[in-house]
Amino acid sequence: MTARSPSPLAGALDASIPLAAGLFDEIGRRTADTAGVSREPYSPAEQVAVDILTRTARSLELEIAGDPFGNCYFTLPGRERGLPGWLVGSHVDSVPGGGNFDGLAGVVAGMTALAALRRAGSAPACDITVMGIRAEELSSWYGGHHGGHIGSRAALGLLPAAELDSAANSRTGRTLREQMRAAGFDPTAVGRGTPHLLPGKFRGYVELHIEQGPVLADQRIPVGIVTAIRGAARARSCRCLGAYTHSGAVPHEYRSDAVMATVELVRELDLQWERARAAGADLVLTVGMLFTDGRVHALTKVPGETNFCLDIRSQSEATLGDMATLAGCLAQDIGARRRVRFDLGSFSLQSPATMDAGLRSQLLDGARVLGIPHIDIPSGAGHDAQDFVQAGFPAAMIFVRNTHGSHNPDEAMDITDFALGTRLLTWLLAQG
Numbered sequence: 001m002t003a004r005s006p007s008p009l010a011g012a013l014d015a016s017i018p019l020a021a022g023l024f025d026e027i028g029r030r031t032a033d034t035a036g037v038s039r040e041p042y043s044p045a046e047q048v049a050v051d052i053l054t055r056t057a058r059s060l061e062l063e064i065a066g067d068p069f070g071n072c073y074f075t076l077p078g079r080e081r082g083l084p085g086w087l088v089g090s091h092v093d094s095v096p097g098g099g100n101f102d103g104l105a106g107v108v109a110g111m112t113a114l115a116a117l118r119r120a121g122s123a124p125a126c127d128i129t130v131m132g133i134r135a136e137e138l139s140s141w142y143g144g145h146h147g148g149h150i151g152s153r154a155a156l157g158l159l160p161a162a163e164l165d166s167a168a169n170s171r172t173g174r175t176l177r178e179q180m181r182a183a184g185f186d187p188t189a190v191g192r193g194t195p196h197l198l199p200g201k202f203r204g205y206v207e208l209h210i211e212q213g214p215v216l217a218d219q220r221i222p223v224g225i226v227t228a229i230r231g232a233a234r235a236r237s238c239r240c241l242g243a244y245t246h247s248g249a250v251p252h253e254y255r256s257d258a259v260m261a262t263v264e265l266v267r268e269l270d271l272q273w274e275r276a277r278a279a280g281a282d283l284v285l286t287v288g289m290l291f292t293d294g295r296v297h298a299l300t301k302v303p304g305e306t307n308f309c310l311d312i313r314s315q316s317e318a319t320l321g322d323m324a325t326l327a328g329c330l331a332q333d334i335g336a337r338r339r340v341r342f343d344l345g346s347f348s349l350q351s352p353a354t355m356d357a358g359l360r361s362q363l364l365d366g367a368r369v370l371g372i373p374h375i376d377i378p379s380g381a382g383h384d385a386q387d388f389v390q391a392g393f394p395a396a397m398i399f400v401r402n403t404h405g406s407h408n409p410d411e412a413m414d415i416t417d418f419a420l421g422t423r424l425l426t427w428l429l430a431q432g
Contacts, residue, residue, distance in 0.1 A: 068154075076114045210411065
């Protein structure tokens with residue numbers, strides 16, 4: 001089916017795509033290093049991206065603003081400025097040695113939509129603001145206790161001030177508070193008074209993002225309309241304690257083998273994942289780390305200890321709870337049979353963020369009107385959109401096909417696919 005777009009916005013959008021390509025090229029080139037693209041939160045590289053976007057906003061005669069946390073806002077005024085406006089955006093930072101499109105695609109899509117509306121010559125019904133968000137990828141750069149998503153949570157009043165001191169840069173040891181202040185922003189504004197962004201002032205938050213998995217590419221579909229951002233149940237510091245013994249001298253029935261017990265636990269969880277998939281449940285499960293103690297393990301030793309973590313994700317909070325409970329029951333049963341002791345610690349729960357039904361319905365209508373091939377798709381990765389949901393905003397997400405995965409320098413979003421996703425975004429914003 002050939003994609004089509006209503007006139008006169010179609011031509012204006014097509015004419016604005018070179019602006020997007022130029023932004024991707026300049027920002028990617030100026031923030032690249034030998035490993036890929038590295039826009040560290042509150043670093044000069046992240047600021048380069050903001051500066052380029054700000055220069056573009058100025059050329060489009062947009063209103064330009066910021067907040068104490070470094071987020072930037074570019075607004076196209078609407079005809080009725082008292083009406084709740086649209087908020088569109090994503091993050092401008094990246095993981096170390098990452099790709100150029102993760103996060104940035106959503107900000108550039110918003111800028112492209114505003115450029116097209118400007119070019120079409122008619123003001124939208126309400127204000128449309130593009131937000132460039134800081135420090136979404138903080139977890140890739142900072143250790144210590146924190147929840148990432150710093151820019152969005154700070155602006156929404158969801159960031160505990162204590163995280164500014166408990167988050168420490170993995171390379172320099174500098175706290176987030178120190179880093180934010182050194183970048184010229186005001187960490188003392190975190191958690192103080194009224195949030196910078198209030199849901200009553202906006203119709204909703206819309207985020208375009210590359211898909212970070214293979215589904216759209218595998219199904220040869222350019223655009224996905226996100227149903228929900230999966231929640232997570234995570235056990236970060238699991239252990240299995242057995243006994244170190246001689247690998248050749250101890251028969252099977254006498255062993256307390258921590259590796260064999262852990263492998264059985266992982267296999268049983270994987271089998272439950274297969275059963276859940278067969279039943280149509282939404283579930284992904286990862287053992288993100290699994291290792292023995294390098295100080296004492298050896299070829300000729302039965303391993304007496306393993307360490308691992310569990311990351312369970314689903315759109316269903318009930319499924320998350322059921323899987324966490326199952327892990328505990330399996331650990332107890334396997335531990336008794338294999339003469340070991342599991343300590344899974346506690347599971348931290350992050351609730352799923354369901355996208356707004358009304359906005360999703362509008363996006364589905366728009367995709368049909370525009371003739372854009374699309375599917376419903378959950379997001380397995382976290383996004384700033386989930387923080388807006390938590391803060392009470394109606395939120396929606398558009399995924400754009402991307403090959404070679406994400407969080408690596410080989411992200412490959414085709415500009416034609418980006419144009420389709422941006423066309424859908426612009427259509428929504430133009431509905432008034």
